[in-house]
Structures are given as C-alpha cells and as structure tokens.
Amino acid sequence: MRMSSYPLISIIIPCYNAELSLSKCLNSVIHQTYCNLEIIIIDDGSTDASAEIYKEFQESDKRIIVIKQSNSGVSRARNMGLKTASGEYICFVDSDDWVEPNYCSTLFDLLAEENSDIAVIEASYEDEEGNVVFNKPISNERVFDGKRALSLLLEDSVIQSHPWGKLYKSKFLKDISFPEDLKSFEDYSTLFKVFDKAIKVVKSNDKLYHYIQRENSLSHNLSPETAYYFYLAIMEVFKFWQATTQIKDQKKITKNIIRKLLMVLKRILRQTPKNEMQQEKENIRKSFKTFLKYPITDIGPEYYFYIRLYYYQPNLYTKLIAKK
Known part of the structure; x- marks a missing residue:
C-alpha cells in the first residue's frame, strides 16, 4: 500500500508500565497493511522497562513519536495524544492489547466506502493466554445514521464505549477531551460526545482488535x-x-x-x-x-x-x- 496515496492515520497508544505487553502491541501496529501511520506513544510516567522497549522500536521505525509525561492517568495521556496527532483520522490502541494486520486498513476502507464519520470493528475479549472469555452481542446492521449509532452506544451492547476498535475523522475529536478528574471509566463518559457529532457510522463484525483482560484489571478489581x-x-x-x-x-x-x-x-x-x-x-x-x-x-x-x-x-x- 503506497503511503502517499492514502491519508495519514494517527494511532494513539497510552502506555504505563506495559513491559509485559508492549512489544506484542507495537509489533502488531508497525506491521499494519495500512502504512501511512503516525504512531504516537504517550508514556504516562512508566517506571518499568517500557521505555527500553519503545525506544528500540523507535530506532527502526521513524513513524513512532514518543511523548513523555508524569504519571497523570490514561485520560491525560489520550488528550496529549490528540493534541500531538496530525493525521486526518484518529485511531486508538491500548498498550495491553494488540491488533490484526488489517486493523487500520479495514477501518479505513469501511469509512471511505460509506463516506462515514466513524468506523467500528469488533474485538476478541481474551485472557492473557489468548482464551476467549466473553462474547458480546453481534448485530447484522452495518450502516447507521448518527442517532441510531448513538442510541446503540448508550445501550452499550452492539456498540460499546471503548475508544479503541474505531476510526474517527479527526475533526470529530476537536474540542473533546477525556475527563482527567475521573480515575477510571473516562471513556464511558466521553464517547457519546463524539458519536453525537456523527451523521453516519459504519460497522464490521470482523474481530480485529484483541482486548486482553488481565487479573489486575478494573473489571476484576472494581473497588x-x-x-x-x-x-x-x-x-x-x-x-x-x-x-x-x-x-x-x-x-x-x-x-x-x-x-x-x-x-x-x-x-x-x-x-x-x-x-x-x-x-x-x-x-x-x-x-x-x-x-x-x-x-x-x-x-x-x-x-x-x-x-x-x-x-x-x-x-x-x-x-x-x-x-x-
């Protein structure tokens, strides 16, 4: 895929103490079949070997941009990524997770073919060994007007409030920021504001994002x-x-x-x-x-x-x- 013939996609990757998963995450991102990428890693004050890992990747891939900040939470990291991004489109990947090689290309093709504002794909919900731990409801609906997509997002079933697994026209994330005063569930209180702007949303049931549920995750330890x-x-x-x-x-x-x-x-x-x-x-x-x-x-x-x-x-x- 020629880089010059396709618009730039900015992939935002918040990273905090992700040494166990970061290599797999970055390997999956740099080997995307969609090549015209700007890969923005926001190091949220990591104290483990994360920096050594992403520096090694950065040396061999000039598309990688690293932003460092003191530990301030995933919301500020994502907001910093949005401020840094120069792509016409925005995509998120979490450093705990990984994506299939056609993650970005499928999202872009969906969005371009339907002239949509947001494209959505499905995820495989897995444990650290790769075993599927959860199957969410699947709908055969493919194209939604904005209000229908927003309704499904608020129902939080067919379309869920994760920033990842989606491609956005960057203009839809202008003037929107993740709430830095919430220490968790910041995405849940943000995505509806983005979808509220959309006129058309397209979705594929292809499971191209691998969401890894770890034992120390919020879903396992909801204090x-x-x-x-x-x-x-x-x-x-x-x-x-x-x-x-x-x-x-x-x-x-x-x-x-x-x-x-x-x-x-x-x-x-x-x-x-x-x-x-x-x-x-x-x-x-x-x-x-x-x-x-x-x-x-x-x-x-x-x-x-x-x-x-x-x-x-x-x-x-x-x-x-x-x-x-």
Missing part, C-alpha cells in the same frame, strides 16, 4: 472507590441523554442505565461498612429520585422495586443486598 467513579460517568451519560430528544429505544437505554447504577450501588454497599463512603451513598440515593418517574412497564418490576426501596428505605435495601 468501591472505582465503582463510584463509574457512577459519576453513568450520571454524566444520563444527563446527556435527558437533554437529547431525538434518540429512539428510550426504554432500553433507561434500563441499561439503571442496571449499571444498581450494579455500582451493590458493589459499594457490599464492600464498605455503614460508616464509610456515606456521602457517596447518599449522592447515589438522591440521584435515584430522577428514576422514580419511570413506570413499571418501561423498566420492569425488579428495577422499579429496587429503585424505590433504596430511595425510601436505604437501610432495608442494604440488608437485602447483604443477604444475596
């Missing part, structure tokens, strides 16, 4: 404090959705938001004594008032009951959750 960050991200999504009037499938979105809120609440209540995180628990309780307006036909009897029980009788709800 009460981390769960509360997820709560904040969920509520930001909910506030956005409430201000958007053109989205269909509102029942599915509402149920998905309530499901996530109850999951967060359960994690916090089960893992903290009564006298810990009192303000956070009260904030969640108060926010449930907004969901009292939804009828049982919209959210189902279980969510209808739990929302009311925690809002009116939080102590009783806590005892009920503790027994399950």
